[in-house]
Amino acid sequence: MSNVPELVLETMKSAEARGFELSCEETVGRLLAALASAVPPGGRVLELGTGAGVGAAWLVSGLAHRSDATVLTLERDEELAASAREFAWPEWVEVRVADVEKELPELGRFDLVFADAEGGKWSGLDLTVAALRPSGMLVVDDMDLSRYRSAAHRESVTRVRDSILSDPRLVAVDLPVSSGIMVAAKRHD
Helix, strand or coil: CCCCCHHHHHHHHHHHHHCCCCCCCHHHHHHHHHHHHCCCCCCEEEEECCCCCHHHHHHHHHHCCCCCCEEEEEECCHHHHHHHHCCCCCCCEEEEECCHHHHHHHCCCEEEEEECCCECCCECHHHHHHCEEEEEEEEECCCCHHHCCCHHHHHHHHHHHHHHHHCCCEEEEEECCCCCEEEEEECCC
């Protein structure tokens, strides 16, 4: 991996040391960084599923030295969230322990949402779409069916894919790269 931001490298090393294997892949991370860089002034970014902090680090790298945007990352596992908080995040990043589906309706709207947790993706997807501002972008990864052995997991992924592609509020593309990525933009109301 060349030209990987230092914060991303730190979070990746921490994930490896913890044995956490569910971090976003480099291609997904670079996509997140590119989309984050286009967040409008005063923009809001939301990550569902902090994990070891790798996705959040990619999002922060895309925002670079901006201080006009915020990143909120939600994690249901208190231990993972505590570990992720240990990194040197800019002051405009918040790592919060939360049940995504319970908290999402109260968070307002976002310009970019990375749905990388069961809550908000496999369940509660409608809440995630509702949290997007008009022209907001949704990124969902781990959509490659070959990654799943369980028929129930493959069924869940297929349901998410079909929901995103058929939602009249979204314009979406299914990208068969990396872990399987879907990107959708929310239409104007």
